[in-house]
Amino acid sequence: MLDEWASEYHQGLSVWSIRIAHDGTVKYAHSHGAGRPTVDFFFPAFGSAEKVKGLQTQMFARDEKHAVKIANERRAIHIANGTWGINSENEEMENS
Numbered sequence: 879m880l881d882e883w884a885s886e887y888h889q890g891l892s893v894w895s896i897r898i899a900h901d902g903t904v905k906y907a908h909s910h911g912a913g914r915p916t917v918d919f920f921f922p923a924f925g926s927a928e929k930v931k932g933l934q935t936q937m938f939a940r941d942e943k944h945a946v947k948i949a950n951e952r953r954a955i956h957i958a959n960g961t962w963g964i965n966s967e968n969e970e971m972e973n974s
Contacts, residue, residue, distance in 0.1 A: 891938040894945035897921070898953050899932040900962065906934075907942050918952065919965050933962075 893913040897906035915936035935952050939945035956962045 891940060893936055894939045894942070895934065895936050896945050896949035897932050897934045898946075898949045900953070900957070902950055902953065904946055904949070905932055907945060909942070909945075910936075918956075920963050 893910040893915055895906065895908045895910065896904060898904055915938065918933060918935040920933055921931050933949070933953055933956065935949050937945060937948045939948055953962075
């Protein structure tokens with residue numbers, strides 16, 4: 879298949895980026911329209927006692943509300959699995 883994401887586009891979905899804090903506060907929400915989602919990653923909390931400021935995640939979603947719901951589910955999974963703050967390289971984030 880030439881475009882592996884074609885079915886999502888035909889369903890009216892677009893790529894969204896969401897940044898969400900450990901407590902579920904949405905820090906950023908943006909629709910990219912076309913594209914493809916990237917891997918989730920955690921971003922640092924500079925000048926803070928917290929090691930991790932939040933999770934940046936991308937997904938296909940209908941709208942911002944749908945995207946935030948998906949991001950919140952991913953946040954909960956990371957917390958439940960003990961993977962909050964561990965990026966795909968399996969490196970735990972350090973304080974900056």
